[in-house]
Amino acid sequence: MAPGPATTAPPTATTTSSSTGAVQISEVAKDNTRTSRTATHSHIKGLGLRPDGTADTNSGGFIGQSAAREACGVVVDLIKAKKMSGRAVLLAGGPGTGKTALALAVSQDLGSRVPFCPIVGSEIYSSEVKKTEALMENFRRAIGLRVRETKEVYEGEVVELSPEETENPLGGYGRTISHLLISLKAAKGTKKLRLDPSIYEAIQKERVRLGDVIYIEANTGSVKRVGRSDAYATEFDLEAEEYVPVPKGEVHKKKEVVQDVTLHDLDVANARPQGGQDVMSMMGQLMKPKKTEITEKLRNEINKVVNKYIDQGVAELVPGVLFIDEVHMLDLESFTYLTRALESSISPIVILASNRGLTPIRGASDTLPPSAHGIPSDLLARLLIIPTHPYQPDEIKSIVRTRAKTEGLNVSEAALARVSEAGVRVSLRYALQLLAPASVLAKVGGRGEVGVEEVEECEGLFLDAGRSARGLGAEGFM
Numbered sequence: 001m002a003p004g005p006a007t008t009a010p011p012t013a014t015t016t017s018s019s020t021g022a023v024q025i026s027e028v029a030k031d032n033t034r035t036s037r038t039a040t041h042s043h044i045k046g047l048g049l050r051p052d053g054t055a056d057t058n059s060g061g062f063i064g065q066s067a068a069r070e071a072c073g074v075v076v077d078l079i080k081a082k083k084m085s086g087r088a089v090l091l092a093g094g095p096g097t098g099k100t101a102l103a104l105a106v107s108q109d110l111g112s113r114v115p116f117c118p119i120v121g122s123e124i125y126s127s128e129v130k131k132t133e134a135l136m137e138n139f140r141r142a143i144g145l146r147v148r149e150t151k152e153v154y155e156g157e158v159v160e161l162s163p164e165e166t167e168n169p170l171g172g173y174g175r176t177i178s179h180l181l182i183s184l185k186a187a188k189g190t191k192k193l194r195l196d197p198s199i200y201e202a203i204q205k206e207r208v209r210l211g212d213v214i215y216i217e218a219n220t221g222s223v224k225r226v227g228r229s230d231a232y233a234t235e236f237d238l239e240a241e242e243y244v245p246v247p248k249g250e251v252h253k254k255k256e257v258v259q260d261v262t263l264h265d266l267d268v269a270n271a272r273p274q275g276g277q278d279v280m281s282m283m284g285q286l287m288k289p290k291k292t293e294i295t296e297k298l299r300n301e302i303n304k305v306v307n308k309y310i311d312q313g314v315a316e317l318v319p320g321v322l323f324i325d326e327v328h329m330l331d332l333e334s335f336t337y338l339t340r341a342l343e344s345s346i347s348p349i350v351i352l353a354s355n356r357g358l359t360p361i362r363g364a365s366d367t368l369p370p371s372a373h374g375i376p377s378d379l380l381a382r383l384l385i386i387p388t389h390p391y392q393p394d395e396i397k398s399i400v401r402t403r404a405k406t407e408g409l410n411v412s413e414a415a416l417a418r419v420s421e422a423g424v425r426v427s428l429r430y431a432l433q434l435l436a437p438a439s440v441l442a443k444v445g446g447r448g449e450v451g452v453e454e455v456e457e458c459e460g461l462f463l464d465a466g467r468s469a470r471g472l473g474a475e476g477f478m
């Protein structure tokens, strides 16, 4: 540890014991989160539940599907109460019944401080990264760590800055700085500190001069210039300066800093020798040069340190959500890995979604019978299953209407009815996809509103899967 102002000279000014209240600083989490992939769900703003947990028929952009929304609301509550880690939930239902939409609504209801990592089952297949490795990486993206650090700092306006020189102990003509005397002024008194020459360099680097407000971290000795004291605000200055008030309270005080990181952030920071600085510095003992790959061993080391910090109460585990859409795309090996990972002491909540019924498990031998949702029975037994149901015609109409509004389209009532009818006859997805091309046709035709003709024309131009297959069959291709 760098020698800090632990070598403080006795304060010259009268000081009382340092009993200043801790200052709360909350930092924005590092931007390592992944944004949602499509804009198909941009009308979804959350689960739209009332405070008592019951679902409004139309709220938060969500229409109908009340039972599933209420169930997801319970899951959100459990996650927030941290009672859910290491569990898995399966959203099961037909295509276009809102499973992906529900998962995104869960993430919106959880807020930005709980990590949410969405992937699609097929994403783990790559020729460069092993699938279990990809799965593990996403697992760790979904586990947050809230680190609460109380930093001891000296903060104030610089009222004295005098380096003390001595003969160079190595001989020669030059003189060296033996130490630096600095006086800091805060609202409740002034303190004189004797600092190590290494801190003098930091001070020079920050270009600190008399009248600046700075703080010095007590145990690392790092110096930060906050700005120029506003007592000097009237002085003639060509440079753009930031004027700050003289800090409140004592010079010597405790500052509390809260930071949110994910375990994946820590893995990356430690795998790269020149990783981040702040919270990463607490993991500093793991920073060994030439580590360029995230290995199992590195993860275990990080887990050990993380567990230690949790036991000491310095850090708090925030299990987030790993959402695996189209989970039937995983194979037997990945499922086994997933089951094992769910049972480790540090594990997120896993939400799965599938629209398959009885399907063979990918990667399993032919002797294994098909399993529900393509998931092996030992994982199935651990799941809480939330079903989603097909929509009623009036619900489809509401969804189409919401969607038209979100896309900023002007659609006539008759056209809305026509699109919704396609939704009932074919599928909700098909109906929603008709909206945008129909609006293009309307614009080309010079009409400000999408009418029935445009919708009909679109239905002629773009087939749904059923009609397309029938057409090919009639032509003798299938």
Ligand SMILES: Nc1ncnc2c1ncn2[C@@H]1O[C@H](COP(=O)(O)OP(=O)(O)OP(=O)(O)O)[C@@H](O)[C@H]1O
Pocket (backbone or CB within 6 Å): 040, 041, 042, 044, 061, 062, 063, 064, 065, 093, 094, 095, 096, 097, 098, 099, 100, 101, 102, 354, 355, 399, 428, 429, 432
């Ligand atoms: N209850 C709902 N309220 C509003 N919009 C909905 C609702 N259910 C689904 N949608 C919208 O309908 C479209 C299809 O839904 P979604 O993609 O969630 O279906 P899915 O169950 O994930 O289907 P698949 O099994 O094919 O993946 C999306 O644009 C979604 O936002």
Ligand SMILES: [Mg+2]
Pocket (backbone or CB within 6 Å): 099, 100, 101, 325, 353
């Ligand atoms: Mg989906």
